[in-house]
Amino acid sequence: MGRAPCCDKANVKKGPWSPEEDAQLKDYIQKNGTGGNWIALPQKAGLRRCGKSCRLRWLNYLRPNIKHGEFSDDEDRIICTLFSSIGSRWSIIAAQLPGRTDNDIKNYWNTKLKKKLFGRVPHSQRKPHQIHHASPSPSPASTLLYNCSNNAYHTPPATSFSCFEASYSSSFSNTSASCISAASILQPQESLLGPIQHYQLHDNGVQMLGGEASCSSSDGSCSNIQISHNKELEYSNGDHHQQIGMQSYNSFYSEVADDESQKLIMASNCDHGWSGHQKSSNGLWGETETPLGYGIEEIKQLITTTSSCNSFLFYENKADEKVMYY
DNA sequence: AACCGCTTCAACCGCCCAGTA
DNA sequence: CTACTGGGCGGTTGAAGCGGT
Structure with missing residues (x-):
């Protein structure tokens, strides 16, 4: 038996968000914050949406200072460098690019950058x-x-x-x-x-x-x-x-x-030679360890030195x- | 104008992990 | 120690848009 769903699938709306829903979510979070509980948030905000969906919408679209549009050459370089080091850890890569979301970077990589390189x-x-x-x-x-x-x-x-x-x-x-x-x-x-x-x-x-x-x-x-x-x-x-x-x-x-x-x-x-590192059993490298043995702080440094x-x-x-x- | 194929990207799915009871 | 729960994440999907014929 699988785990219980995070929300009542039958009673939540799916698909694209309407401007009204966006406004409702944005308004609620700006006034009350997320409260640290995304699952309960939609009900409090009066939205018929899954909590995860709200979180995604907020993080990827509604959150302030989100940058949309073309990626710069510098951003390209950072993405490539980090991808080469840590693979598809989009959230970590996104953390190095202010205003960009992991979803954005993932899409950009899959649809454009990969083709650009290859x-x-x-x-x-x-x-x-x-x-x-x-x-x-x-x-x-x-x-x-x-x-x-x-x-x-x-x-x-x-x-x-x-x-x-x-x-x-x-x-x-x-x-x-x-x-x-x-x-x-x-x-x-x-x-x-x-x-x-x-x-x-x-x-x-x-x-x-x-x-x-x-x-x-x-x-x-x-x-x-x-x-x-x-x-x-x-x-x-x-x-x-x-x-x-x-x-x-x-x-x-x-x-x-x-x-x-x-x-x-x-x-x-x-x-800057490097050595191989073994992945852990879950297939991921440790939170602060990269395949190259760099910590996150070192990755930041790497970005500036790998040119x-x-x-x-x-x-x-x-x-x-x-x-x-x- | 209609059709088709391709591209883009928002959104969903499901897994994993950490926190907690 | 175990089970449960929510958050986070990466992979995938599919609707919309676009360009070519």
């Missing part, structure tokens, strides 16, 4: 042969390479675990690669991956990001990997091989394992975006 190809411009439908299981990862030297973002071609629906750039061969960070999630079960795809490096054939990573641990858990590269990077997918660039870096890979079926490999050659070099980690877990290019 250069999404409109459906109408896709050629049928470019589209490959992957396995029906959720594909949790997308991968992004961030080149600090020219402020450009690049994604490598999609891997089987990297099914971000986007136009994957293979152009980082002509970047200086002075500061490239890569991250991806590996899923060990082949059944979840669909067709085997992997990146490999020429010469010594170091395989990574979905292949058999070089493991430093005896049990193959791949907790730490250190690789020095100055090599061409090739993308391989069965019979299709594509050279995707030249990388020159000395990387230290750390694993962030959050459960048995998902392993996160991070790579960075940035100046020169960032470790970017992008991943998503959206089951319905299982289209990829190869």
Whole structure:
């Protein structure tokens, strides 16, 4: 048996708020405050709304000093930086952007910023042969390479675990690669991956990001990997091989394992090196701990210092975006 | 003008956590 | 210690708007 609903669903109004309801809620809160009890608030305010709905409406729309409209470049940068550090902790990200709500930022990220960074190809411009439908299981990862030297973002071609629906750039061969960070999630079960795809490096054939990573641990858990590269990077997918660039870096890979079926490999050659941190059992990092081991105060500091070099980690877990290019 | 497909974003859903009885 | 409750949060949905044909 599930938990009791927070309100009588049959007697509450749903859907868009009318200007009258807005005025009623705003008026009540301005006069009486929230009283620390959102569940009781609608009744007191004479609204036929769920308490949670009132809270959301107030926080996201009616609250004073809410900023609507275009996000500035600075805000973009802050969102990207924090997202790279702490993931989709929208409330924490929102706390760094006065006047912005977590919902706003979440929507902005999902609808605009993500596309801005990844250069999404409109459906109408896709050629049928470019589209490959992957396995029906959720594909949790997308991968992004961030080149600090020219402020450009690049994604490598999609891997089987990297099914971000986007136009994957293979152009980082002509970047200086002075500061490239890569991250991806590996899923060990082949059944979840669909067709085997992997990146490999020429010469010594170091395989990574979905292949058999070089493991430093005896049990193959791949907790730490250190690789020095100055090599061409090739993308391989069965019979299709594509050279995707030249990388020159000395990387230290750390694993962030959050459960048995998902392993996160991070790579960075940035100046402010970082180490992997284990998520807690609930899949979240501690309130003041970030994946990079930064506290919230440190994140604030990070915002001001990462303009020169960032470790970017992008991943998503959206089951319905299982289209990829190869 | 009508239709269609895409995008946007407000709002909802359901889970998790902390506080409390 | 356990059960319950409300608040908070991230993920998802769907109506509205918009542009193209």
